[in-house]
Amino acid sequence: MAEGTTEGPAGAGVWRLAPEGRGPVRYGPPAPEPGLPVLPELRAVLAGAADRAAPEPPGGGEAVREAACRHWARRGLATEPEYVAAGPGAPALLLALLGAYGGDVMLPRPCPAWWTPQVRLLGRRAYHVPTPAECGGVPDPYALLETVRRVRAEGGDPRVLLLSVADDPTGTVPPPEMLREACEAAETAGLFVVSDESWRDTVHRPHDTLVLSPAEMLPDTAAVLVDLSGALLPGGWPAAVARFPATPRGTWLRARTLDILTATGALPAGPVAVAAAQALEEPDAVAGRAYTAAALHGVVAAAVHRELLAVGALARPPQAGRHLYADLTPLRTGLARQGVGDAMELEDWLGARLGSPTPGGQRFADDLGALRVRLSTGPLLGATPQERLVALGSRAPLELPHVRGALDLLGSVLAGLAD
Numbered sequence: 001m002a003e004g005t006t007e008g009p010a011g012a013g014v015w016r017l018a019p020e021g022r023g024p025v026r027y028g029p030p031a032p033e034p035g036l037p038v039l040p041e042l043r044a045v046l047a048g049a050a051d052r053a054a055p056e057p058p059g060g061g062e063a064v065r066e067a068a069c070r071h072w073a074r075r076g077l078a079t080e081p082e083y084v085a086a087g088p089g090a091p092a093l094l095l096a097l098l099g100a101y102g103g104d105v106m107l108p109r110p111c112p113a114w115w116t117p118q119v120r121l122l123g124r125r126a127y128h129v130p131t132p133a134e135c136g137g138v139p140d141p142y143a144l145l146e147t148v149r150r151v152r153a154e155g156g157d158p159r160v161l162l163l164s165v166a167d168d169p170t171g172t173v174p175p176p177e178m179l180r181e182a183c184e185a186a187e188t189a190g191l192f193v194v195s196d197e198s199w200r201d202t203v204h205r206p207h208d209t210l211v212l213s214p215a216e217m218l219p220d221t222a223a224v225l226v227d228l229s230g231a232l233l234p235g236g237w238p239a240a241v242a243r244f245p246a247t248p249r250g251t252w253l254r255a256r257t258l259d260i261l262t263a264t265g266a267l268p269a270g271p272v273a274v275a276a277a278q279a280l281e282e283p284d285a286v287a288g289r290a291y292t293a294a295a296l297h298g299v300v301a302a303a304v305h306r307e308l309l310a311v312g313a314l315a316r317p318p319q320a321g322r323h324l325y326a327d328l329t330p331l332r333t334g335l336a337r338q339g340v341g342d343a344m345e346l347e348d349w350l351g352a353r354l355g356s357p358t359p360g361g362q363r364f365a366d367d368l369g370a371l372r373v374r375l376s377t378g379p380l381l382g383a384t385p386q387e388r389l390v391a392l393g394s395r396a397p398l399e400l401p402h403v404r405g406a407l408d409l410l411g412s413v414l415a416g417l418a419d
Contacts (some may be wrong), residue, residue, distance in 0.1 A: 028113045029169075029359035034294060035378045036392060037385045038234050041285040044239070044242055045278045052270030058262040059254070060086025060241070064273045067280035068226075068241040074282070075200075077215055077224070083246050085254055086260070086273065089238035090198060090227030092266035093257075094118050097223060097242060100256035101192055103159025106148065108139045110364035112168050112196070112223060122311025127151055127158060128365045132178055136170030136315065136325065138163045141185035148189040161191040165211055166199035169364050169374040170325040171301060171318040176212050183217045193218055196249065198227035198240075201290050203320045211320075220245050223253070232290060234281040239268060239276035297322045300377040300407075303398055307411045309413075311418040322378050325361075328371040334417030335371060342368050353413045354379075380406040 056064070065081040072079045087093035095118050098105065105119045109128035119126040129139035129147050139147075139161070148158050163182065166173050172359030174182070186193050195214045203209045214222040224243040229235050242257070244250040261267065268276070279286050301318035308315045314327040328335060328346065335341070340349045351358040356379035361372030381388040382402045391397045398404060 024322065025117045028117075029357060029363050029374065035381065035385060035388050037389055038290070039285055039289055041283065042233065042275050042278065046271050046275045049271040049274035051143060051368055052274070054270055055266040056270055056273045058258045058267060060084070060268050060273060064239075064241070064268070064277040064280070067277040071226075071241075071282065072224070072243060075213070077213060077243065079243055080246065081138070083244045083250055083254060085242045085244070085257055086268050087242070087261055087266050088239050088268050088272075088334040089229060090196070090225055090240040091118060092238075092261070092264070093240045093242050094194070094196075094225055096257045096260035096264070096266065097194060097225070097253070098122055098160065100253055101160055103157045104151070106139065106144060106158050106161045106191060107365065108163060110136060110163070110169055110361060110366045112164070113359070113363045115162055115196075116365055121358055125151075125156060125323055127156070128367075130171075134178060135167070135172040135174045137167030137172060138182040139185075140173045141181040144182065144185045145189055148191070159192060160194060161186045161189075162194045162196065163214070164196040164199070165213060166202060166320040167196065168199060168321055169323050169359075170316055171321045171323045172316050173209050173211055173319045176210055179212055179214065180217060183214050183222075186214075187218060187221065191221075192405070193222040194225060195222060196225050196227075198225070198231055199321045200226070202294045202297070202322070204294055204301065204318065206291075206294075206417050209319055215243065215245075220247050220249075223250075226416070228276050228279055232282075232286060233272075233275060237272050239272050240278075241259060241280070247264065256395070279330060292392055294320075296381070296397055297377045300380050300403065303407055304375055304377065304380070304410065305406065307414060309416045310411070313414065322376055324375045324377075325364075326373050326375055328373065328417070329413070331417040332371060333419055340371070340418075343370060343372055344368060346371055346373050350413070354410060375410075380410075 064086045065084040068084050069079040069081055099122050104125040105116055106133045107126055107128050116126045129143050132140045151158050193214045200211050215224050226241050228239045244254040304324055305315055308326050313331040315324050318324050340346050343362045347358050347360035359374050361370050362368045366372055381391045387402050
């Protein structure tokens with residue numbers, strides 16, 4: 001993200017550079033928000049729990065942990081409540097988990113913008129490994145083994161591999177064989193795997209895309225993290241759950257994680273925990289909204305992908321989430337005419353022309369010199385929640401004037417860069 005956003009009266013993002021500069025973590029790229037009105041069913045649940053003044057106990061109460069168990073069971077992961085922890089959002093829960101486990105962390109490149117600051121906040125080293133050509137979210141297995149070997153030879157202490165089965169920023173899902181190879185490499189290297197599966201349920205075509213979890217392949221050495229905010233809950237209702245291995249080591253790791261959550265006061269808010277439990281049960285309204293929203297973002301993402309390919313830019317076909325990761329290197333000559341020579345300049349230039357955040361690859365631990373940028377589908381659905389709700393209910397969202405106009409603007413800006 002360039003540096004900050006201010007919200008207009010209708011909620012449309014107005015792009016401007018924050019005076020504090022580029023570095024602060026609080027000016028990182030926004031999470032992939034759906035921008036849709038809150039479901040009435042969830043709003044009613046939250047309102048009904050509004051008189052719960054006390055926070056949940058560390059790691060969450062029984063109701064939300066049991067709901068998480070049933071959530072995972074529907075995805076083939078049998079889970080017991082004593083191996084589950086809930087927290088007020090994925091960042092707090094990941095910070096506690098990494099702090100409990102110890103050691104340096106291996107991450108794919110690119111990776112979600114919020115991962116690396118978590119590692120550095122703990123005083124640990126983050127080592128980024130290139131992703132394979134087919135997808136993002138997981139490191140190339142051979143590069144992972146070589147990087148771990150080199151880091152240890154230089155005195156580093158890598159113990160954890162953080163990966164994603166439905167990736168932000170690339171919007172891709174690792175093929176099962178690629179995920180398996182990455183898990184095998186992690187096992188060979190003696191790494192504990194933390195799988196961020198927050199966007200697993202945002203796959204655009206669930207009947208055509210197989211999503212697996214490392215916990216299926218490494219049941220004793222993999223934890224699962226799911227951020228409910230944005231995928232199942234509104235972004236402003238922070239809630240996340242983690243699943244630990246059903247082993248003595250997993251019991252110890254969960255207990256130590258709860259210690260850190262307690263020490264930092266990272267306890268789930270009572271009313272939000274009730275809403276989180278309801279969302280994890282996936283009643284028809286919640287499941288229907290998630291499915292319809294994923295399909296809508298998929299249709300718009302495919303249209304953006306076509307616009308990129310039409311001008312010679314590169315991008316992996318989007319499969320999940322609300323982003324694409326575009327490589328505009330083939331348009332370097334046209335960008336140079338605009339005074340754009342790196343990813344930081346690209347995010348400023350493109351964001352100003354599109355009127356929405358277009359964070360450069362450097363935000364995701366990618367090379368500054370590479371002309372890569374994350375494009376979001378959310379701003380293309382409309383400037384207000386009402387317009388986005390219309391798009392959600394439309395059988396032909398690409399024909400809606402506000403959606404078509406946003407895509408035409410993107411196409412025009414890209415076409416102006418082509419030789």
